[in-house]
Amino acid sequence: MTDLKLSAESIMTRADRLAEFSADEGQLTRAYLTPEHRAAHQQLAIWMTDAGLETWGDSVGNQWGRKVSPNPTQPTLVLGSHSDTVTNAGKYDGNLGVLLAIEALSLLRDVTLPFHVDVVAFADEEGTRFNTTLIGSSAVAGRYDRNWLSVADSDGVTIGQAMEQFGLSPEQAGMDARQPSDVQAYLEVHIEQGPVLEARNLPVGVVTGIAGAKRFQCQVKGMAGHAGTVPIHLRKDAMCGVAEMVLCIESYAEQRGIVATVGICDTVKGAINVIPGEVHFTIDIRSAKQALLEDSAHELMQKLADIAKQRHLALTSQTIYQATAVECNETLTQRWSNVVEKLTGHTPCLLPSGAGHDAMAMAHLAPIAMLFVRCDKGISHHPLENVIVDDVKVALDCLIEMIKTFDTPADSILAHHFKH
Template sequence: MRIPVDIAALGSRAAAMIEELGAISASPDNLTRLFLTPEHRRAADLVARWMSEAGLVVDEDALGTVRGGWHPAGPDAPRLLIGSHIDTVVNAGKYDGAMGVILGILAVAEIARAGLAPSYGIDVLAFGDEEGTRFPTTLSSSAAAAGIFPPASLAGVDGDGVSLREALLAYGKNPDDIPSAAYDPSKVIAYVEAHIEQGPVLEAEGEPLGVVTAIAGASRLSVTVTGEAGHAGTVPMRMRHDALPGAAEMALEVERIARADRHGMVATVGRMHVEPGSVNVIPSRVVFTVDLRSGSDDSRREALTRFEREAHRIADRRGLGVVISAFHEVATVPCYRDLQLRLRNAAADLGHRTPSLASGAGHDGQAMSKLCPVGMLFVRCRGGISHNPAEYTSPEDMGLAAAALIRFIERFQLPQLDGGPNGAQT
């Protein structure tokens, strides 16, 4: 069955929904909507209303994930999951996460209205902790759905000293119910997410949609460089043990390693703390962070080994100490080849070529990959800008993405997928 799609109407509706959801914020001056806050509650209620209006059966799990179900084959039939998140960073854009939830609702609403009767059901999911902005956790909502929620994270506290457990209770949830949020793996076919690219590649190639090949693995390091404080005016340059130039040289080494990589590696030194921090004192201690991401775990591991070797070489040459510790490690998640092909064919049916892209940003698909095969559709965003109020995706591109999801769903008649991650056959 081929469902007629009105791309302009879909895009217009998506844009209106983006504006309505984007108005829910903790601040009148910018968009800030953190996990388990009153703003999250209002956003979840709005999404639940949209789902209900679309004819979906609405539920909410123990982590606050809003679930809109359409089950034409009955509640016991296997399910295709479509979703994204509704939490934001501080001073955020309106499209990151929210667009994927909205497009999922619009696509399933069109499918249901058309009277399609597949042998599977669909759940649209609105997760709440993808950004990891409030608590020292990330992906806790999708981890619960995937059955891999770490109970120890309930003890993590936000900037006000409120633990995740306490916040859940205040939100009206019972942490003891978290295991019930997990899907039965035998009843889930796949997880698919539409998301803004958060990068400039699609715009540069003049294409509105792209297919994600993998969600890049990430390593985060804390690097502590120790030297010796001294008077800025009396210690000769040749006799200094200045921690800051050593740290700066190490930061530049991170950049060189990433630039030389052939797997789309990116590296960022996002934070640097200098002690004692006085204008007339030679720095004795510098602590900086490294965020290293790559579409290849082997490449990422090799880069980490090289950085550690070079950092110690720099420290030895300058008479400094250096300690490197990892505080975050996420493996690369390949997107399922069969889902890539199906998304590509759906876009081709609308007359569009879809470049293959790796995602350098993290997504709920990383947690959901522990439950089922994952696939992602990227949507062009202006200037590649994200996590910024200037974030923007046009109504036309959102309409195309919604139409591509509709084409994807209407062709997705078989619950068994044909190809595994990275092209392996199942």
């Protein structure tokens, strides 16, 4: 068996071990600033030390390990993902990226690089306990919001109080943010959390960007009436209008290459024998291309207004949430593609991420790039979340090769990054 296969098996064993650090026996739930957060990071620190890394914890509870360069002539390369989980989670979301990075540096132990390589396990990405996502990576990227300190969990414990109980100083939170001049890039490997790679029978894929989102709350008003007495052609049925709108949203999304979802749809004061007079529904639109997201949202709302007009219905809508799309660094994405093609022999699959990741916050600090690993049926945030050891081996191989590509005169990734 090759070293890489053994390493991939060791990563799988470690993922099982890491999943034991949980609030509940028999299922995995590991939230920010909890005893299981501490225990998991102590275990990660042991594995980091075993890999020959220097270790430390930072001001918000992230765990770091560094492969020290004896003579760094380039800024530090940062690898990472998150170690926290959702409630009743799978073992690989976030954790796989951290374990892959530690193992990659362990295998590169005898290779001297002209830069430090840091591995970081972000302590809070999911926001399970405090409903605030990306705390760990935001602190590192210099985007720590001090209002977070007063955000409370369901027991009324604030982040500031929880930090003190954990042994951290709230006053120091985010004060040790990394500087852009000190970080040449951030790389994250993560499970896909979707079915695209599995459908294409590919072990890994290169991420082009992380989707931005817009969410709308919509109200359609028609005229309620007796389900037995009003002929169809005289009705202003709000539900029939919404049905047409929902199908319009689906076909428009497909045509424009975005995703759009109507997740909630309710008849106001609906009854079995009443023509729906008012229906409320939501729209969630996402794209990794911000301009496309903006255009599509605008055009789509126009189309829905046309449907309402034809049916003599009144449509109103409010934007209730927006997140800006983050594009991965083009140079680095091309490098990932070259690496994947070289090591797998397949034309690389380029795909956007529909879910949020720490890389979104880290993009404020440095050029980012991500690699996705195929996961079983695209299932995530669930105990059935799974990856296969052969795919982990490919991801490890690609990550090691990718790290090595930085050991060349820089092709001005930073210049490219800050041009935008």
